[in-house]
Amino acid sequence: MKHVYLDNAATTQVREEVITKMQEALTKNYGNPSSTHSFGRTAKTAIESARKTIAKYLNAQPSEIIFTSGGTEADNMILRGAVKDLGVQTIITTKIEHHAVLHTVEELEQSGLINLWYVQLDADGNPDRIHLKELLEKDDSKKLVSLMHINNEIGNKLDIASIANLVKEHGALFHSDSVQSIGHYHWDVKEVPVDFLAAAAHKFHGPKGIGFAFIKKNSGLKCMISGGSQERGFRAGTESFHNIVGLEEAFVLAYDNLDEEQEYVKGLKKYFIAKVKAEIPDAKFNGLSGDMENSTYTLANVCLPVTPEKGLMLLFHLDIKGIACSKGSACQSGSDKGSHVLNEILQEEDFNKPSLRFSFSKYNTKEDIDFTVEVLKDFTLK
Structure with a gap:
């Protein structure tokens, strides 16, 4: 796998x-x-x-x-x-x-x-x-x-x-x-x-x-x-x-190695943003994470066009596929209160949709991103 x-x-x-x-x-x-x-x-x-x-x-x-x-x-x-x-x-x-x-x-x-x-x-x-x-x-x-x-x-x-x-x-x-x-x-x-x-x-x-x-x-x-x-x-x-x-x-x-590695990871984030926009056009980037100038080059936080019920399985689905990332939904069921950050900034229409944080390093590749976005696309659009 x-x-x-x-x-x-x-x-x-x-x-x-x-x-x-x-x-x-x-x-x-x-x-x-x-x-x-x-x-x-x-x-x-x-x-x-x-x-x-x-x-x-x-x-x-x-x-x-x-x-x-x-x-x-x-x-x-x-x-x-x-x-x-x-x-x-x-x-x-x-x-x-x-x-x-x-x-x-x-x-x-x-x-x-x-x-x-x-x-x-x-x-x-x-x-x-x-x-x-x-x-x-x-x-x-x-x-x-x-x-x-x-x-x-x-x-x-x-x-x-x-x-x-x-x-x-x-x-x-x-x-x-x-x-x-x-x-x-x-x-x-x-x-x-x-x-x-x-x-x-x-x-x-x-x-x-x-x-x-x-x-x-x-x-x-x-x-x-x-x-x-x-x-x-x-x-x-x-x-x-x-x-x-x-x-x-x-x-x-x-x-x-900062300048060289920063440029490499910036390229990965730009590529990720472009792929998500192309493959899942209804996805949104939370905060300023989709803005390369005003957010860090190391992460992106994505709100996906998925129902809350389906969203409960998203992180598990990614894990089964071998993809590690972090959840960031504003509202989750059970004892999990969700993200206090997204609770403060999300609009009502996105409040119950699943959000995920993807964060990048020098050890990642464009192939990693291609695979991840394809898995997200398949899950989201099914």
């Missing part, structure tokens, strides 16, 4: 070079980085080298890179710390952020620790800049704005430099969940005045269970996990050395 993996926004295939690097760390450099003997010093040196490498590519300082278990932990560390340590009283975000952000800020609000305000969205799912400005000027409370760079479901690309400058003009802190962005777009934290970022290695062909937070120097954030002095005192616990060197290798390869 043919196997087609088009769920790269969920996780990516690990590069062979990364696996080799991690195997070496597991078999040879197994010392505890906190130990003072040569085994420990070797591991510690490699960790600090990885920190410097990442900082260099982001135009950050090494001390501003804190290794975490992934994007979710980084988001939690930043948002909770901003309230606890920095005295943030109001968090401004949208209702289509990743749940790592949404659930965290909702819990902070329910605990009575913050005011939580949501920026209005336009029909495509973009934050309303004028409304954001109004919220920033609403009162004198200390504010943090949290807006993701790339939406993980519909691929909308935030004009992050413009938004960051607006936030800074109003004296607020700015955090961006950049998990779908780092490793896919060039970043310069001096040009884009962010205070905090979150990243995860498994989104750019690295291992799962490792990521990092960018925390601007002298931010005032303090320890999140107590018990040791690791990670500049932010995060106690023995470092996941093999994962950190794997992250570094994936990060370097992502950026050293």
Whole structure:
């Protein structure tokens, strides 16, 4: 059976070079980085080298890179710390952020620790800049704005430099969940005045269970996990050395090959959009995912002209055919509440139709897309 993996926004295939690097760390450099003997010093040196490498590519300082278990932990560390340590009283975000952000800020609000305000969205799912400005000027409370760079479901690309400058003009802190962005777009934290970022290695062909937070120097954030002095005192616990060197290798390869691989994956998405429009003309692209300029080149979210009843079998049908993707319907039966993102932006006529997210990588081919669209066409038009 043919196997087609088009769920790269969920996780990516690990590069062979990364696996080799991690195997070496597991078999040879197994010392505890906190130990003072040569085994420990070797591991510690490699960790600090990885920190410097990442900082260099982001135009950050090494001390501003804190290794975490992934994007979710980084988001939690930043948002909770901003309230606890920095005295943030109001968090401004949208209702289509990743749940790592949404659930965290909702819990902070329910605990009575913050005011939580949501920026209005336009029909495509973009934050309303004028409304954001109004919220920033609403009162004198200390504010943090949290807006993701790339939406993980519909691929909308935030004009992050413009938004960051607006936030800074109003004296607020700015955090961006950049998990779908780092490793896919060039970043310069001096040009884009962010205070905090979150990243995860498994989104750019690295291992799962490792990521990092960018925390601007002298931010005032303090320890999140107590018990040791690791990670500049932010995060106690023995470092996941093999994962950190794997992250570094994936990060370097992502950026050293970025222009070439970006162009290749862009071509795949363009091809996918054209094929869907030609073969399933009544299909729609959710958000701005069908717009190559204003959405990420890595994914497309498609609403298919299928009844809700038939749509229940769609993902199962694709899986049987060997195709991996993600569902994104706004309304599903049973305990599944569907996509909170599509719930916010879909028109009533499309609300109950099945939507799917297809996400692409350097390992995909046009043949993968031909096969996938043919399967979708057969299912949809039967």
